[in-house]
Structure formats: C-alpha cells, structure tokens
Amino acid sequence: EPQLVESGGDSVQPGGSLRLSCIASGFTFSASAMTWVRQAPGQGLRWVSTITNYGDNTYYTDSVKGRFTIFRENSKNTLSLQMNSLRAEDTAVYFCAKSRPGTGSYELWGQGTLVTVSS
C-alpha cells in the first residue's frame, strides 16, 4: 500500500534550523514529483515547495525562498525539507504529498509533522 511518513518536526527558536524527512513506500518514488504543504494551527493549507521526480527542478512559495531547500534521494525513497532562519510564522504541520501525474494535484499525503517556532 502506498504510504508517506514524515518525521523531524520539533520545537525550535526563531532563527534556528530544522530538517524534515518523508519516507515513501509502496510506489515508484523516482517517478513522482513531490511536494511539501503546511497548515498553521487552525488555518488552511498552504503550498510550500515542489520538486520534480529527478530533482532537476524545484519550486518555492515566496515566503520561504532563500530559507528552505527541498531535495530528494531517490535511492532511499526519501524527500527532505531543510528549513533555515525559521520564523514564528513557519509554525505549522508540514505534510509531504505525492503528485498525481499530469494533473497538478496531490493523490497521496503523509500524516504530517509539527514544527513549532517559538522563543
């Protein structure tokens, strides 16, 4: 059964760094574009970043450009998000999601991992 499992969420001080990971199973990871979506407490969904299947193209929402880096290791079925210079407004549950090919939608989601940025 296809599955995504995130980890790495933690409580960190403003200005700090954190790396999130998402381990995929049950599907051909190297054939799938992957995305991070976040949801602040009590708020809606916000797209964060997307990486193409071989990692040759990456995309970011403006608020994280220059601070976050998305990357993947297809040999380990792992998606990662390196988050630097964290701000209070980065506090959210971070979901990884698998793209449904050719549709611009996300057909498989992980359970999410909580990042809290607070002093």
Next chain:
Amino acid sequence: EIVLTQSPGTLSLSPGERATLSCRASQTISSNFLAWYQQKPGQAPRLLIYTASSRAPGTPDRFSGSGSGTEFTLTISRLEPEDFAVYYCQQFGGSPRYSFGQGTKLEIK
C-alpha cells in the same frame, strides 16, 4: 498571482441534502488544473476531484466537480454523515505555481 476564493466560508446542511461549494479564481486556470480535497480534524487532506471534474480513486460518486476558466463547483448530491468536513480547492500552473483556497467548512445543521 492567482487567488482562489471559496464560498461560502461555512455551509450548514443536514444529511441527505445537496451541498454546492464554490471556488472562484482571480485568473483563468489553464487546462482546468483545479482539484478538490476533503480534510477532517486531525487528518491529512484527501484528494476527491482532479482536473476539475475527474473523481479520484475511491471517491464516492455522490461527489462531482464542474466548471472551467475561473468558476468551479464541488457538488455533493446527498450528504452522508461522514461528508461533514472542510473542503479545499487547489490550482496548479499559475503564479504561485500552486495555491489553495481558504476552505469551506461543511457542518451539520
């Protein structure tokens, strides 16, 4: 920048009734790259509809999507108790590359 505006913010209906949720885009969404998701408390979102009108595997046929250009609709023909949740629309291809609407909460009346 494409902004997706969902209406209403909250919809109060009873089981068995028909629900109509709207998603309006500030610019035309190319190739109808518009999706709908359902999210229940404490859970990850679930893909219901992609490319405006195609049901994702496992989506019951009481859910249907329609629309094109800037106006899109998610319709639930007869509400079941498990349908009460928050629904989001999402676009691909504009600027920013992906974005979500703010959500519509469907609550039991």
